[in-house]
Amino acid sequence: MSAYRAEGEYKRDSRYITDRITADGRDGWPVEPGRYRLVVSRACPWASRAIIVRRLLGLEDVLSMGVCGPTHDERSWTFDLDPGGRDPVLGIERLQEAYFKRFPGYDKGITVPAIVDIPSGQVVTNDFAQLTLDLSTEWGVDSPLYPPAQRDEIDEVMQLVYRDVNNGVYRAGFAGSQEAYEAAYDRLFARLDWLSQRLSRQRYLVGDTITEADVRLFTTLVRFDAVYHGHFKCNRSKLSEMPVLWAYARDLFQTPGFGDTVDFDHIKQHYYLVHRDINPSGIVPAGPDLSGWQEPHGRG
Structure with missing residues (x-):
């Protein structure tokens, strides 16, 4: 997440890499099964969208997924959940490396979700809003999510x-x-x-x-x-x-x-450990009781 404050109001940094992966490859990135890797963190709500959409559309076999840990420093998300702290497909320790591979000295937010081109190791897009819509419309699936x-x-x-x-x-x-x-x-x-x-x-x-x-x-x-x-x-x-x-x-x-794609431990660790300006102690709350999520909802 990248942001700044102006006159007390929070402003989200919305400068994203807006290249698109499309069926006709008009941005230079054609849809190809197995070519790209979706990089996410289960802590991040923007990345969680992509995790859910990928699952609902049945794209797991054509778009692989790398999962970063729940926390990051000022530089980048890291692959500390993987053996040796490296993504097993991209071979990198920090998502930052894929951004720098394409844009040396990249000075905007190193954000998830991001899609990385596996052969070149370069980030393709981190435009989270368009990314999931393109999964529905460009990847050859019969999607009910965006009719x-x-x-x-x-x-x-x-x-x-x-x-x-x-x-x-x-x-x-x-x-x-x-x-x-x-x-x-x-x-x-x-x-x-x-x-x-x-x-x-x-x-x-x-x-x-x-x-x-x-x-x-x-x-x-x-x-x-x-x-x-x-x-x-x-x-x-x-x-x-x-x-x-x-x-x-x-x-x-x-x-x-x-x-089944939600990890509450990752969510709490991220917000309470990373946002030290809000939570200086870094103490992660033990609650709340999450058992209610499985209670009948009555909306059938």
């Missing part, structure tokens, strides 16, 4: 979710002033109330099946009680105290590809 007839509505909902919820929790957590914090807090919970009303009438955000919009909301909701409620001061209500959203989140969590 053409509903894309305008999906895009509209995703924009609101990103602005007020996905990024909204960060705007609250990293606010540099009381005013900026309260503005982000109010906007976040107003949007969560709006989402609760929407989901009280329908099982999923758009249409009657899971779409990309649900994936994007889920990765914030699943971190809410474990991290954002306390660590980011988003504490009007826990997720488990918002009945509609709590049932909706459990519905998704219990769907293959969602909850």
Whole structure:
């Protein structure tokens, strides 16, 4: 994550590598099974989107995945979960190496998710928003996640979710002033109330099946009680105290590809150990009780 603060308000650094891997290879990166490696961390909500979409689309055999550890330093995510601290396919210790291989002296965020070209060892893209949409539309799968007839509505909902919820929790957590914090807090919970009303009438955000919009909301909701409620001061209500959203989140969590890709230990370690400006002690909370995620959701 790369960010800066202006007049107390958190601003996300959105300078990404926007090359795309497409069926026709128009950016110079054609879809080829086995050629690319998706690099993620299970701690990161943006990377978690890609993990879930890859699983839901059945792309595991054509797009391999490297998993970084839950923490990083100011330089880069590292492959400390792998033997010898190196990714077994790319042969690198730090994701930074793939960025520098393509752009020596790269001075923007070394972020996950990223897709790396295995033959050259170069990063292709870290544009997390476009990356998952391209998995649905360019990789030759019959994807229900981004159906053409509903894309305008999906895009509209995703924009609101990103602005007020996905990024909204960060705007609250990293606010540099009381005013900026309260503005982000109010906007976040107003949007969560709006989402609760929407989901009280329908099982999923758009249409009657899971779409990309649900994936994007889920990765914030699943971190809410474990991290954002306390660590980011988003504490009007826990997720488990918002009945509609709590049932909706459990519905998704219990769907293959969602909850079975979540690692709560990695999530808590990342936020509480890396964000020392917010949590100087580095103490990782023992709670909350996460057993409720498997309780019946009643949204069948």
